[in-house]
Amino acid sequence: MTLRYLPDAGRLYGAEYARDPQAIYETLRRRHGAVAPVEIAPGIEAHLVIGYQAAVDVLTNAGGVWSKNPSAWQVRLPDTPEAAGMIGMLGHRPNALFSDGADHARYRKAISDCFQLIQPHKLRQLVTEVTDSLISRFAAEGEADLVADFARLIPARIFNLLFGRPDADSAGLTEALADLMEADGERGARGSEAFGRYIGELIQGKYAERGDDLTSWFIDHPAALQPEELVQTIVLVVAASYEPTANLISNTISRMVSDDRYYSSLTNGALSTYDALMEALRAEPAMSNYGPYFVRQPVHFHGTWIQPAELVLVSYAAANTEPTDVPDELRSDSGAYLGFGAGAHRCPASDPAVLIAMTAIERLTSHLCDLELTVPRDELVWRPGPFHRALAHLPVRFTPIRPDQPGDSPWAVQPPSSSTPSEPISPARSAGYATSAPWSS
Ligand code: HEM
16 A cells, blocks of 8 residues: 555554644644644554544445445555564454444444443442552552553453453463554564454353353344454453553553642542543544545545545544634533544444443542552653554652551552452353343243
8 A cells, every 4th residue: 555645644553643743743733734644654654534524424424435344455455574563453353343234233232232231330340349459559658650560461351351261370371461552563463363363262162151251142132243243342352441541540640640730639629530531532432533434435634635545543532632713612521622523433332441440449539548650741651553552660658558557548448359350240140140131031
């Protein structure tokens, strides 16, 4: 694939981009308007949608020309390690994210129905158990890296339990996902392999014996997912929950501890954790450019010709921060703007994602109420990568607390230890899967 504007293309890789992506979006906006040529890795080109209205047009399939199917793009990729490293994130799979129309509706319904079986108060309890157990590992130290010690450990540990695997399996899953998300050739391929192994064992185990868990609900959902579809749906849910949720948590904390409006809220409630989450979703969305789309026919779109088989990426980060005349209330989505996407593929798990992030952050700040960054926020290091806005580290210090201190403490909550969450997570509390999913009666 060759785009015409390569000399001007913005680079969504390397240290400069990781340090200040907004500066690059700004330059692109000045030069190209709503749609700009970029490289997401050396030799891999894309159109980046950076205008707010243009992003909404893609996401809501204006004109009916937009598709999520990357097959035509994929077959024309060069034979390079960089291209191979992109397949994990952008290669076609039979799942909701990469399909359209009736196929998409069927996959999506399975996901939405199964997520609806998770009761919010059970999920909150599970997040509390997981986060308190993580906090108890560093609370007596007086310092921590809230990326490595906290945010990146939470989603995989929670979803590993929701999927019905023993808590001990979460470390391997976390490592596999970290490798996969780096999307840099060999490491990406290694992560993809380890992740595939985890999913294979998960599904085999649940085919053999159902439980009161997401995997079992997917298996028996009336959408009758075929084995490969089931694998890919679970792969999507694990992958889609891991990176965005980890980044949402760390990006939000980094704002709260470096901005007086939030900092004071830790003690006197000026602005809430929810406000901080919405601001992070708007100004620094976790999956900053991970909105892959394709056109079905040549299209002249907001000033740029786009051909089938060319990759288009919606930049939630650039669209959300574009100065625009669109009134705030029209694009708010509770303050998140396009942080959870829009249209048919809008995140189906935005409520549980906010619940997980909010509970985790509130546990942290209630146990460690004087958190502060050890470096100014503008010196924090961000992980390179075209798709995410992700801190490499979030070093903080705080007054240490001890296991024997009186009152509420992270040691007071039992860590999750069984092969399933401490209580069933669906409305039927004890009878197991057969009576907890409505489609099984
Ligand atoms: C509980 C954790 C999460 C789960 C299980 C989850 C799951 C998913 C799934 C399955 C999709 C594809 C839906 C479809 O194509 O119809 C999706 C889309 C999306 N999610 Fe999430 N997600 C989670 C958290 C998040 C978070 C924290 C963010 C943002 C910070 C986010 C942002 C998005 C966006 C922007 C899309 C749309 C992608 C597109 O238009 O191609 N998600 N999510």
